[in-house]
Amino acid sequence: MTESSEYVVVGAGLAGAATAWHLASRGHEVTLVERNVPASHDGSSHGSARIFRYAYPDAFYTRAVLESKTLWDELDRASDLSLITPFGAVDYGSRRQPEQLAGVLAGAGVEHELLTAAGARARWPHIAFDTPVLWHPGAGVIDAETSVRAMVDLAVGQGAVLKTGWNVTGVEEEGAGYRVLSDGGESVLAGNVVVTAGGWLPHLLGRLSLPAGFLAGMPEITVRQEQAFHFRYRDDSPWPTFIHKGPEIQTYGLPGGRDAGFAGQKVAEYNGGGLIPSAARQTGVVEPANRRRVVEYVRKYLPGLDPEPYAETTCLFTNTPNEDFIIDRAGGVTVVSPCSGHGAKFAPLIGQWAADLATRAADLPGRFRPAGSGVKAGASAGTR
Numbered sequence: 174m175t176e177s178s179e180y181v182v183v184g185a186g187l188a189g190a191a192t193a194w195h196l197a198s199r200g201h202e203v204t205l206v207e208r209n210v211p212a213s214h215d216g217s218s219h220g221s222a223r224i225f226r227y228a229y230p231d232a233f234y235t236r237a238v239l240e241s242k243t244l245w246d247e248l249d250r251a252s253d254l255s256l257i258t259p260f261g262a263v264d265y266g267s268r269r270q271p272e273q274l275a276g277v278l279a280g281a282g283v284e285h286e287l288l289t290a291a292g293a294r295a296r297w298p299h300i301a302f303d304t305p306v307l308w309h310p311g312a313g314v315i316d317a318e319t320s321v322r323a324m325v326d327l328a329v330g331q332g333a334v335l336k337t338g339w340n341v342t343g344v345e346e347e348g349a350g351y352r353v354l355s356d357g358g359e360s361v362l363a364g365n366v367v368v369t370a371g372g373w374l375p376h377l378l379g380r381l382s383l384p385a386g387f388l389a390g391m392p393e394i395t396v397r398q399e400q401a402f403h404f405r406y407r408d409d410s411p412w413p414t415f416i417h418k419g420p421e422i423q424t425y426g427l428p429g430g431r432d433a434g435f436a437g438q439k440v441a442e443y444n445g446g447g448l449i450p451s452a453a454r455q456t457g458v459v460e461p462a463n464r465r466r467v468v469e470y471v472r473k474y475l476p477g478l479d480p481e482p483y484a485e486t487t488c489l490f491t492n493t494p495n496e497d498f499i500i501d502r503a504g505g506v507t508v509v510s511p512c513s514g515h516g517a518k519f520a521p522l523i524g525q526w527a528a529d530l531a532t533r534a535a536d537l538p539g540r541f542r543p544a545g546s547g548v549k550a551g552a553s554a555g556t557r
């Protein structure tokens with residue numbers, strides 16, 4: 174017997190879980206299919222730590238974080254969890270432009286402070302600040318994996334069906350809808366399909382029955398195998414999250430939480446990992462050259478950390494050239510790619526946007542619809 178569902182969501186990372194949650198809470202029939210398990214260890218949403226921050230050079234994203242926070246609060250209430258731990262954030266470095274970021278936060282009414290490098294060093298002596306620093310206390314750390322599970326649980330609680338170990342090989346048009354096929358020989362008939370496949374999207378894109386013109390309008394999607402390292406705290410001083418865009422290297426760091434045994438800071442070079450054709454080609458192996466660069470960086474700029482990493486991991490960045498998300502639709506197929514290294518903080522909002530677009534309840538800004546709305550991806554003021 175062929176199963177059917179009004180909506181099939183492909184992939185249960187942060188984006189798919191959030192989309193399923195929103196669709197199910199609006200009363201739609203949803204089947205969420207995942208090739209492995211929710212928050213798969215080889216995707217982008219595993220583990221305990223992603224930065225939640227308001228500071229963006231582009232005020233559009235700062236406003237979106239404010240909108241997203243109201244949904245995170247709703248998710249906390251619905252799941253009885255605290256998914257974001259407040260640590261605050263510091264942004265600095267010659268290319269980070271803390272003064273400009275402060276202007277954006279002021280415009281959006283987000284509490285913040287601009288400090289001199291000396292003032293910041295006095296407050297956080299474990300960080301060797303090299304420029305003025307933006308501090309905003311509303312930032313924190315998202316427990317990504319727990320968030321995925323919470324949204325999947327809520328979706329299932331509202332009637333969604335979760336299928337794990339269900340690897341989609343393609344989507345074919347059938348009647349007024351689609352047949353979603355799996356490599357196990359099963360299929361589900363769907364009125365609409367939402368594809369939230371993370372780093373597997375480049376591989377799947379040509380198999381989704383999308384029109385050639387739509388595919389031609391898609392920006393290039395690249396996948397990187399990012400690497401993050403955990404460094405032990407030398408003492409129990411409080412650590413904020415940070416983004417440092419210095420002259421030689423761009424890094425970010427955050428309390429690593431559960432993944433780091435609550436004992437250290439997770440530090441990574443932004444876009445420091447090598448390009449891979451698709452998630453299916455990841456090795457999960459840390460590159461020694463990247464480890465050396467990050468260790469060198471920690472020695473120079475983070476005196477409060479033991480510069481020998483005690484744990485390390487890889488994770489996938491799925492990037493568009495201007496780092497805008499893709500949330501676009503052709504017919505009944507919606508494609509969602511929110512990674513670009515900064516999508517976690519928007520997860521519940523991305524779910525809302527994807528549900529709006531898939532159900533035709535609302536349209537989205539043209540910047541997210543490079544193929545469907547005919548608006549070409551433009552330059553962005555930057556997301557990091």
Ligand SMILES: Cc1cc2nc3c(=O)[nH]c(=O)nc-3n(C[C@H](O)[C@H](O)[C@H](O)COP(=O)(O)OP(=O)(O)OC[C@H]3O[C@@H](n4cnc5c(N)ncnc54)[C@H](O)[C@@H]3O)c2cc1C
Nearest residue numbers: 184186187188208216217218224341371488512516517518
């Ligand atoms: C190292 C790292 C650090 C980051 N730091 C931050 C940060 O500090 N702040 C921030 O806001 N964001 C951050 N991000 C970005 C954020 O984590 C991502 O935007 C988000 O996790 C993307 O979720 P996703 O659902 O699109 O992808 P994924 O989590 O990869 O989910 C895709 C899912 O689809 C499944 N799937 C794929 N193909 C198929 C198929 N054919 N059939 C069925 N299932 C399929 C996969 O198994 C996977 O579970 C970071 C990301 C990484 C990797």
